[in-house]
Amino acid sequence: MAQIYTVRQSSELMTFLMENVPGMNRTKAKQLLSKQMVSVDKVINTKFNAPLREGQRVEIARRGNEHSLRNPFVRIVYEDPHLVVVDKAEGILTNAPLDGRENSVKRILDQYFQRESRRLSAHTVHRLDRYTSGLMIFAKRRDVQQIFIDRWQELIADRRYVALVEGVMEKKQGTVASWLKDNKVFMTYSSPYDNGGKYAVTHYRTLETAPHCTLVECKLETGRKNQIRVHMQQLQHSVVGDLKYGATTDPIGRVCLHAYKLQFWHPVTHELLNFETPVPQKFLDVLSGRTNL
Numbered sequence: 001m002a003q004i005y006t007v008r009q010s011s012e013l014m015t016f017l018m019e020n021v022p023g024m025n026r027t028k029a030k031q032l033l034s035k036q037m038v039s040v041d042k043v044i045n046t047k048f049n050a051p052l053r054e055g056q057r058v059e060i061a062r063r064g065n066e067h068s069l070r071n072p073f074v075r076i077v078y079e080d081p082h083l084v085v086v087d088k089a090e091g092i093l094t095n096a097p098l099d100g101r102e103n104s105v106k107r108i109l110d111q112y113f114q115r116e117s118r119r120l121s122a123h124t125v126h127r128l129d130r131y132t133s134g135l136m137i138f139a140k141r142r143d144v145q146q147i148f149i150d151r152w153q154e155l156i157a158d159r160r161y162v163a164l165v166e167g168v169m170e171k172k173q174g175t176v177a178s179w180l181k182d183n184k185v186f187m188t189y190s191s192p193y194d195n196g197g198k199y200a201v202t203h204y205r206t207l208e209t210a211p212h213c214t215l216v217e218c219k220l221e222t223g224r225k226n227q228i229r230v231h232m233q234q235l236q237h238s239v240v241g242d243l244k245y246g247a248t249t250d251p252i253g254r255v256c257l258h259a260y261k262l263q264f265w266h267p268v269t270h271e272l273l274n275f276e277t278p279v280p281q282k283f284l285d286v287l288s289g290r291t292n293l
Helices: 012-018 026-034 105-115 142-150 227-234 281-288
Strands: 001-005 039-040 058-059 074-079 083-088 133-139 158-168 175-181 189-192 199-207 213-220 257-265 271-274
Touching: 012 026, 058 105, 074 105, 074 271, 083 105, 083 213, 105 133, 133 142, 142 189, 158 227, 158 281, 175 227, 189 227, 213 227, 213 281
Parallel strands: 133 257
Antiparallel strands: 001 058, 039 058, 074 083, 083 133, 158 213, 158 257, 175 189, 175 199, 199 213, 257 271
16 A cells, blocks of 8 residues: 655655655655656655645655656656657657668557566557657557547646757746747748748747756647757757757757657546656756767
């Protein structure tokens, strides 16, 4: 059984764990948080300084989120009977081409299920570009996949990316809205007018600024192909490493875009699930100057 504690007065999560859980110390608390074993009001929380309010319920799961999958491109961060959430590395496709010559996140998950002797396959809910890293959802059944497809806007509570962009952003925050459409050579271009493409809205805010680049948080109101990459180019601050969409620098050999936050309502249990991954260290190395831009 999970251990459940009620917050009696305002505190931070780490402090609360150490003060209320018998035998708890700082090291054990960090381990619980890193293994996503701690939930606050049914939402998984991994931040040691997360604020708690009186009346909230803190739940500690019996066991951590440990899996037999060991792959440099895919890390499972959550799994239940209905779906799996993964942290995808850059450089791998979401789905492999039909010819089967290339690896993909879906194929890695399918092989993982087979090794576990489970008659399952991974069903793609949404995609990330090959050179974008971060959090993704895969369904374990077609009916769960279909619920996501039919109710995507309703179920997805929050999706955010961090992008390292070239130059210093003139505005600390703002919104870009336009219609996005692919041309004949599969380049996505942006238009302020309806060009028969798909309407896209990106909200952005500056997190940290360096002399030659800016770390930006992008919150998606819509999830279109290449949306953030094209909208940052439109602002004349292309994503670092994104040579396809205007970047002039590529210090770490990848597009510096990472899907770091994902919050959604579970399509079957109706619980609110929250996941967050840290900003890739290589982004921070460029920002700090340890890696030259």
